[in-house]
Amino acid sequence: MTDLIVGILALLGTLFVFFAALGMVRMTDTYLRISVTTKAATLGIGLLLVAAAVHSNELALTAKVFAIILFLLLTAPVSAHLVGRTSYFSGVKLWKKSVMDDMEGKYNPETEELASGLENQTKSSDSKKDPKD
Amino acid sequence: MTLLDFIYYFVLPVLSISIILIFIRFLMGPKMVDRVIALDLIVTTGIGFISAYSILYNQPTLLDVAMILALIAFLGTIAFTYYIQQKNKP
Numbered sequence: 001m002t003d004l005i006v007g008i009l010a011l012l013g014t015l016f017v018f019f020a021a022l023g024m025v026r027m028t029d030t031y032l033r034i035s036v037t038t039k040a041a042t043l044g045i046g047l048l049l050v051a052a053a054v055h056s057n058e059l060a061l062t063a064k065v066f067a068i069i070l071f072l073l074l075t076a077p078v079s080a081h082l083v084g085r086t087s088y089f090s091g092v093k094l095w096k097k098s099v100m101d102d103m104e105g106k107y108n109p110e111t112e113e114l115a116s117g118l119e120n121q122t123k124s125s126d127s128k129k130d131p132k133d
Numbered sequence: 134m135t136l137l138d139f140i141y142y143f144v145l146p147v148l149s150i151s152i153i154l155i156f157i158r159f160l161m162g163p164k165m166v167d168r169v170i171a172l173d174l175i176v177t178t179g180i181g182f183i184s185a186y187s188i189l190y191n192q193p194t195l196l197d198v199a200m201i202l203a204l205i206a207f208l209g210t211i212a213f214t215y216y217i218q219q220k221n222k223p
Contacts, residue, residue: 006188010188011139011143018148018151020151021155022154024174025157030164037170037177041178045177049180049184055136064196068180068196068200071200071204072180075203079207079210079211082211083166083210085214089218090217092164
């Protein structure tokens with residue numbers, strides 16, 4: 001019974017890692033590749049680690065595995081955000097079929113400072129009030 | 134088919150194929166950032182390799198190495214992005 005659970009967990013984890021690698025080759029854009037690295041690979045590695053914990057059936061090893069999973073879940077979004085910010089500021093183009101670019105015109109390319117966005121909020125609230133009047 | 138056969142004949146080959154695919158992107162990558170992402174994903178797949186080996190040879194001590202690898206992958210990504218950002222500044 002334990003072998004069956006371990007096998008299913010390892011199968012799912014391996015498939016998720018394989019799909020992440022496939023997306024790494026097939027995706028057309030740097031930002032799409034960052035999303036692949038963050039989500040699918042983290043889920044696959046987490047499932048493989050949980051399979052190792054179920055197989056060994058010890059408390060110390062389970063604690064170690066959950067520490068690794070917690071560390072991966074903490075660091076994956078941080079590194080993905082840093083890589084995305086760096087690639088946007090260094091001028092990596094979006095895919096030509098991408099629909100929207102929210103950052104466009106909202107940052108200073110020389111000092112790399114973001115606009116706060118407050119002035120846009122007041123404008124949008126004004127435009128919302130106008131049709132009611 | 135026992136569990137060890139399944140890991141030996143399915144999990145390890147598929148992980149190897151995925152590392153080869155990521156390495157293709159590492160060679161192709163048009164920008165520096167793509168190579169950084171590919172390197173991060175290769176190290177993360179290595180953690181999966183280590184956990185599969187710890188099931189296969191029944192040695193849970195190998196997972197210590199997985200923890201250290203997770204740390205080093207994060208630090209490497211942070212350092213690479215920091216230096217790419219510094220390079221772009223005038």
